[in-house]
Amino acid sequence: AQSVTQPDIHITVSEGASLELRCNYSYGATPYLFWYVQSPGQGLQLLLKYFSGDTLVQGIKGFEAEFKRSQSSFNLRKPSVHWSDAAEYFCAVGALNTNAGKSTFGDGTTLTVKP
């Protein structure tokens, strides 16, 4: 069975500082990995995804993530955080849609940005 762990429940960073959100996954085959962001009262928006190929993937809003198979990790990074990045971040692992797949979400990391 697939699973996702986000070890950090809550992270606080200062505006302009760098950010790394951790994600570890368990999956029996090549995983399809996603990071989603959710602002308060909103739906989830895809930040970036990894299917295959280059292990460093670029996403929207200046985010990037690196897939490390040896560590079963897919950590999200941003070099300089903006106040508008304050939100809930979910890492997810998806299954190949042979019919319609089920994504497994981590519990999320709440990001607070200090002025």
Added chain:
Amino acid sequence: DTEVTQTPKHLVMGMTNKKSLKCEQHMGHRAMYWYKQKAKKPPELMFVYSYEKLSINESVPSRFSPECPNSSLLNLHLHALQPEDSALYLCASSQGQGTTGELFFGEGSRLTVL
């Protein structure tokens, strides 16, 4: 701008009411989903429709009844709900068979059951 549209954005209902949540997408996606999300928790999958057929029901109580009238529309009919059913209900879509499960979410319907 989200390409998955959910209505209503907010809904308050009593435990004896019947109401429906609606979801629409025009991206040509063939899989559509209902998720339930409690505060500070990840979305929990409820139902999946694939090619307009119900393919996954995550043991959801029968007071929730999904319907997929066509490939663009998804409804969730609500009847005799409990206060613990109060949550954000998210609709999502994905391309469907043979794809990798990237989900496109609507902004959600905030449901309060009194």
